[in-house]
Amino acid sequence: MAYDPDNIFAKMLKGEIPCHKIYEDENTLAFLDIMPRSEGHTLVIPKAETENLFDVSPDVLAKTMAVVQTLAPKIRDAAGADGVLIQQFNGAAAGQTVFHLHFHIVPRKEGVDLKP
Ligand code: 5GP
Numbered sequence: 001m002a003y004d005p006d007n008i009f010a011k012m013l014k015g016e017i018p019c020h021k022i023y024e025d026e027n028t029l030a031f032l033d034i035m036p037r038s039e040g041h042t043l044v045i046p047k048a049e050t051e052n053l054f055d056v057s058p059d060v061l062a063k064t065m066a067v068v069q070t071l072a073p074k075i076r077d078a079a080g081a082d083g084v085l086i087q088q089f090n091g092a093a094a095g096q097t098v099f100h101l102h103f104h105i106v107p108r109k110e111g112v113d114l115k116p
Contacts, residue, residue, distance in 0.1 A: 001099065003049045009100035013047055022075075027060070028067045033104065037114040040079030042105040044068050050101045052090040060101075068103050081107030085114075 004010070011017040012031065019031035022042060033041040046064045050056040056064075072084045087104040089096035106114065 001051065003051050003055070004099055005049065007100050008098055009043075009045050009102065010049070013045075023067065023071060025067070027063045030067060030071055030105075037104075037116075038079070038081070038107050038109070038112070040075050040081065040105075040107040042071065042075055044071065044103045044105060046101055051099045052096060052101050053088070054090060056101050064101070064103065068105060072105055075105050076107055079107035080109070082110045083108045 008017060012019045013029060019029075021029065021031050023030040023044075027047055028044060029047060030042055030044045033043050044064060044067050046056070046060045048057070048060045050060060053061070068086060072086065076082070076084050085104070085106040085108055087106060088102070108114070
């Protein structure tokens, strides 16, 4: 599938759709998920036009993952959580619904189930 430059995250990057930004640098944007599965549920995306793991360059992937690694403990602590789930889907069959690469950072608390 070709990258769709009008996907919802591309529109956020262009400033056409608002988002609750929690981090930004020249390569990466992180913002709160609109339907959080727990308090603090965050999405980290590269600014590069890339759909998922199947087309991302190693350089973009490394920069994006570095931000995931930096933000994960900060989000855990800000949410008062005990750990974080990192989740990422590739292709509609795997559950991907927005076709711009993104990593979920989902704070988890002991004994608390995720929202569906
Ligand atoms: P996935 O493609 O990983 O299955 O899910 C895409 C994620 O993007 C979902 O968790 C969904 O709630 C989130 N999402 C979809 N549209 C928007 C939006 O307009 N704003 C924000 N902040 N998150 C969105």
